Amino acid sequence: MQYLLMIYHEEGKGPQPGDPDFGEFMNAYYEFTNEVKERGIFIAGQPLESVSTATTVRVRDGKTEISDGPFAETKEVLGGYYLLDCKDLDEALECAARIPTAKHGSIEVRPIATHLETAEA
Amino acid sequence: MRDSGASDGDVRTAVEAAVRTHYGKLLALLVHRFGDIQLGEDALQDATLAALRHWPVSGVPDNPAAWLLQTARNRSIDRLRRDKLHVDKLGQLLAAEASGPPAEEHMDDDRIPDERLRLIFTCCHPALAPEAQVALTLKTLCGLSTAQVAHAFVIAETTMAQRLLRAKNKIRAAAIPYEVPAAAILGDRLDTVLRVIYFIFNEGYYSSGGGAPIEVDLCDEALRLGRVLLALMPAETEVAGLLALMLLHRSRFAARVSAAGEIIDLEHQDRSLWDREAIAAADRLLQAALIKGSAGPYQIQAAISAVHAHAENFARTDWKQIVMLYRHLAESENNPVVELNLAVALSYAENPEIGLAFLDQPELAGKLEHYQPYYAARANLLRRGGRRQEAAEMYRAAIGRCDNQAQIDYLRRRLADLESN
Numbered sequence: 123m124q125y126l127l128m129i130y131h132e133e134g135k136g137p138q139p140g141d142p143d144f145g146e147f148m149n150a151y152y153e154f155t156n157e158v159k160e161r162g163i164f165i166a167g168q169p170l171e172s173v174s175t176a177t178t179v180r181v182r183d184g185k186t187e188i189s190d191g192p193f194a195e196t197k198e199v200l201g202g203y204y205l206l207d208c209k210d211l212d213e214a215l216e217c218a219a220r221i222p223t224a225k226h227g228s229i230e231v232r233p234i235a236t237h238l239e240t241a242e243a
Numbered sequence: 244m245r246d247s248g249a250s251d252g253d254v255r256t257a258v259e260a261a262v263r264t265h266y267g268k269l270l271a272l273l274v275h276r277f278g279d280i281q282l283g284e285d286a287l288q289d290a291t292l293a294a295l296r297h298w299p300v301s302g303v304p305d306n307p308a309a310w311l312l313q314t315a316r317n318r319s320i321d322r323l324r325r326d327k328l329h330v331d332k333l334g335q336l337l338a339a340e341a342s343g344p345p346a347e348e349h350m351d352d353d354r355i356p357d358e359r360l361r362l363i364f365t366c367c368h369p370a371l372a373p374e375a376q377v378a379l380t381l382k383t384l385c386g387l388s389t390a391q392v393a394h395a396f397v398i399a400e401t402t403m404a405q406r407l408l409r410a411k412n413k414i415r416a417a418a419i420p421y422e423v424p425a426a427a428i429l430g431d432r433l434d435t436v437l438r439v440i441y442f443i444f445n446e447g448y449y450s451s452g453g454g455a456p457i458e459v460d461l462c463d464e465a466l467r468l469g470r471v472l473l474a475l476m477p478a479e480t481e482v483a484g485l486l487a488l489m490l491l492h493r494s495r496f497a498a499r500v501s502a503a504g505e506i507i508d509l510e511h512q513d514r515s516l517w518d519r520e521a522i523a524a525a526d527r528l529l530q531a532a533l534i535k536g537s538a539g540p541y542q543i544q545a546a547i548s549a550v551h552a553h554a555e556n557f558a559r560t561d562w563k564q565i566v567m568l569y570r571h572l573a574e575s576e577n578n579p580v581v582e583l584n585l586a587v588a589l590s591y592a593e594n595p596e597i598g599l600a601f602l603d604q605p606e607l608a609g610k611l612e613h614y615q616p617y618y619a620a621r622a623n624l625l626r627r628g629g630r631r632q633e634a635a636e637m638y639r640a641a642i643g644r645c646d647n648q649a650q651i652d653y654l655r656r657r658l659a660d661l662e663s664n
Contacts, residue, residue, distance in 0.1 A: 212420050212425075
């Protein structure tokens with residue numbers, strides 16, 4: 123089962139470039155990524171640019187509406203993700219707890235829909 | 244087969260009894276084999292209907308549980324065959340069956356493997372909403388109907404049906420496992436299971452005082468779950484602790500409500516009505532658990548309850564022992580409610596002023612500001628300390644924050660006593 127682990131954080135919170143603990147923080151990410159790769163469950167994973175670069179697209183009555191910023195103004199924004207192939211939710215939750223940002227932000231774990239019947243049921 | 248001359252009514256009773264007794268065990272086994280709660284529930288429903296058709300003709304089988312299981316397994320496979328989505332899964336299952344499953348029809352009940360532990364951990368998985376954990380546990384492990392679960396929690400049946408459906412869908416779609424959790428997370432997960440069982444018990448305990456009598460006794464269901472869990476995890480001392488705690492509460496049932504339906508507090512209960520057998524059973528559980536080592540919160544709470552159970556009357560309660568146990572409990576969990584109880588115990592072990600001084604520590608008072616029992620406890624301490632004016636005010640504050648009618652009536656009586664003396 124594939125799970126998307128979405129990393130939410132408050133921008134400016136947690137270790138920032140230049141902070142003494144920033145190197146350790148990035149190192150923890152590096153180690154986590156390596157470990158899920160070695161376990162063979164890593165499919166993809168990337169950080170995102172700042173939410174200030176986000177653009178939202180909607181199509182209403184056939185007209186494309188484009189607006190600056192994320193869909194909803196919230197304190198915590200999506201900062202990156204991992205796509206992992208796990209045995210079950212417990213394995214995904216175990217991985218999520220070890221993403222370094224989990225210590226000051228939060229990780230939303232969502233299964234990838236396998237067929238529409240499941241999603242509609 | 245037993246005699247086939249039994250009446251339809253007898254057979255119906257036999258079917259209902261067999262389904263009710265074995266429901267959780269059979270469902271857990273089906274879920275383990277076929278990997279889906281809904282499928283298991285539907286197949287057990289099919290098997291129940293089949294039993295109602297066949298048993299009047301063939302007689303009640305010698306082993307009703309094995310008959311129901313075999314029938315439900317066959318119906319599960321039929322259902323999977325009809326459902327094209329599950330073709331791959333069916334292939335795997337049939338291959339597994341062909342490689343020699345145990346022949347359940349020849350098994351006695353004790354030899355039907357008990358998979359309930361997996362199902363308990365699935366239903367109480369922390370990825371499910373707390374109210375869904377409770378509902379799913381009652382539905383799958385206790386075999387209550389959706390209507391019964393809805394009735395017990397006083398919500399609409401359609402709302403409960405949706406809640407259950409959403410939970411089952413999440414289990415399937417997010418692949419919440421049917422497994423006893425790995426050792427590293429077992430402690431946390433077991434805490435959730437114990438919390439769910441104790442919640443069910445407390446719902447039963449506090450709703451039985453006032454309002455309409457409920458057809459399902461949630462306290463009995465919680466006790467049954469506790470016994471099952473202890474049989475499946477005999478080494479877990481907190482399971483024994485919770486079961487002992489529930490038994491001790493249960494032992495006071497006959498004494499805690501008057502004939503008129505009024506709550507009677509511990510101080511005024513007729514202790515001769517306490518169920519000595521339940522108390523003895525709790526003692527045995529608790530002693531066996533405490534010998535094994537460090538006592539967790541449920542064991543300590545049970546030990547406190549046991550001190551009350553063995554006190555000849557309220558005045559002769561060993562309050563010093565209770566204070567010591569509450570201090571021990573406060574160390575193991577940072578919980579203002581424990582400190583509230585400690586303050587009350589101090590008021591009896593020492594005097595009301597010492598209890599009040601403890602309760603009025605600004606940090607503690609701040610944490611309990613929105614907790615109704617804080618006001619009731621403070622009123623009690625003020626009254627016993629002779630501060631009648633303040634006590635009356637505090638009873639009014641407690642009444643204003645209470646939403647349980649029996650509790651409100653109790654507090655009103657205390658207030659009336661205070662004002663008339």
